[in-house]
Amino acid sequence: MSSDVTLQPALYYAVTAQDNNPACRNYYGNTGKIWDVNPFYSNDGVHYSVVCGICGQPMEILTAVLLDPQPEVS
Numbered sequence: 001m002s003s004d005v006t007l008q009p010a011l012y013y014a015v016t017a018q019d020n021n022p023a024c025r026n027y028y029g030n031t032g033k034i035w036d037v038n039p040f041y042s043n044d045g046v047h048y049s050v051v052c053g054i055c056g057q058p059m060e061i062l063t064a065v066l067l068d069p070q071p072e073v074s
């Protein structure tokens with residue numbers, strides 16, 4: 001995964017991502033589709049990914065905006 005986005009650990013973000021797998025029908029190069037994921041949890045700030053529901057590969061995370069306030073999670 002190539003991404004310039006860095007996330008702080010254990011926080012929720014609103015992220016956008018694109019699928020860079022040419023074999024996938026979600027492939028950005030064909031669809032131009034940007035996926036919104038909100039809330040997106042950063043885990044430990046290192047091991048996180050937006051996984052495509054079709055091909056199962058990590059998408060490239062384009063942007064990440066820290067949610068303020070953080071969502072209530074039960």
Ligand SMILES: [Zn+2]
Pocket residue numbers: 019021024025026027052053054055056057
């Ligand atoms: Zn895919």
